[in-house]
Amino acid sequence: MKNATQLRPIHLESSPADDGLEMERLVRRELELLGEDPDREGLLKTPERIAKSLTWLTRGYDMDIADIVGDAVFAERQENMVMVRDIEMYSLCEHHMLPFFGHAHVAYIPDGKIVGLSKLARIVDMFARRLQVQERLTEEIAEAICDILKPRGVGVVIEASHLCMMMRGVQKQNSTTITSALRGSFRDDSKTRDEFLRLVQGRNGASFRGGI
Ligand SMILES: [Zn+2]
Numbered sequence: 763m764k765n766a767t768q769l770r771p772i773h774l775e776s777s778p779a780d781d782g783l784e785m786e787r788l789v790r791r792e793l794e795l796l797g798e799d800p801d802r803e804g805l806l807k808t809p810e811r812i813a814k815s816l817t818w819l820t821r822g823y824d825m826d827i828a829d830i831v832g833d834a835v836f837a838e839r840q841e842n843m844v845m846v847r848d849i850e851m852y853s854l855c856e857h858h859m860l861p862f863f864g865h866a867h868v869a870y871i872p873d874g875k876i877v878g879l880s881k882l883a884r885i886v887d888m889f890a891r892r893l894q895v896q897e898r899l900t901e902e903i904a905e906a907i908c909d910i911l912k913p914r915g916v917g918v919v920i921e922a923s924h925l926c927m928m929m930r931g932v933q934k935q936n937s938t939t940i941t942s943a944l945r946g947s948f949r950d951d952s953k954t955r956d957e958f959l960r961l962v963q964g965r966n967g968a969s970f971r972g973g974i
Contacts, residue, residue: 785813819854822891827906830888834878835910843954844876845869845961849883855926856893864922864938866890866900867962870907871914871947871954882907896922896941904943915946917958 776784789809793800800809849866866886889902904918919942927934947954 782813782817785816786810789813819852820892822888825888825891827885827888827910830884831877831881831910834881836876836878837874838872838876839874840876841872841914843869843871843957843961844879845958846879846882847961847964849886851886851890851920851922853890853892853894853896853899853922855924856895858926858930859893860925860929862894862896862922862924862926862939864920866903867919867921868903868907868917869948869958869961870911870916873912873914875911875913877907877911896920896924896939900941900943904945908945913946915948915951915954916944917948917955918943919959919962 786809789812790800793805793808798805800806845867846869847865847867849868850863851866852861852863854860855862868882868886885906886903889899889906900918900920904916907913907916907918919940921938921940923938927937944955944958948958949955
C-alpha cells in the first residue's frame with residue numbers, strides 16, 4: 763500500500779508534457795506498424811487523443827488512498843455489516859491493455875470506525891484505474907479497507923467481462939469472471955460470509971454463478 767502511488771516509472775528528466783509528446787510519437791509509430799497512414803485526416807489527432815485517453819484511464823497511479831479518504835473516517839459503535847453493491851468498475855487488463863468492466867460489491871463490519879460510503883466507490887476507482895488483473899484488483903480493494911478501518915472483516919466481490927476474452931482469443935462473449943477477497947470475519951465466520959453472499963446475490967440471484 764505504501765508504495766502504491768509509486769508504481770509508475772518516474773522519469774526524472776522529463777515533464778508530463780514531454781511524456782505526453784513521447785506517447786504521441788509512439789502511437790504514431792504504432793499506426794505505421796499497423797499499416798496505417800498516420801497523416802490521413804481521420805488519424806491526424808489520434809495519437810494525441812490516445813495519449814490523453816490512456817493517461818486518464820490510468821489516473822489511479824496518481825491517486826493516493828490518504829487523499830481519497832481524507833477526513834471521512836468517523837467513530838461509530840454499530841457493528842452491523844455495511845455494504846455498497848453494484849459499484850460500476852472500469853479497468854484495463856495488464857496483459858492486453860484492453861478494458862474489463864463490471865461491478866464491485868464491497869462490504870465490511872466496523873470495529874469502531876466507519877468511512878463515508880462514497881469513499882468505497884472511490885477506492886474501487888483508484889485501483890481500477892491502473893493496469894490490472896481482476897484478482898489483484900479485488901485484493902487491493904480489500905487490503906485498503908483493512909488498512910484504513912481495521913474492521914472486523916471485509917468482503918469484496920467483483921463480477922466483470924473482459925474484452926480480451928470477448929474480442930480476441932477464445933471469443934467467449936457471455937462469460938463473466940467473478941473474484942472475491944474475504945478478510946477477518948468474512949473469511950472465518952460462515953454466518954457473516956453467507957449474509958454477505960446473500961446480499962451480493964440479491965441484485966440478481968439468477969445471474970450469480972458462485973465460484974466463491
Ligand atoms: Zn487481457
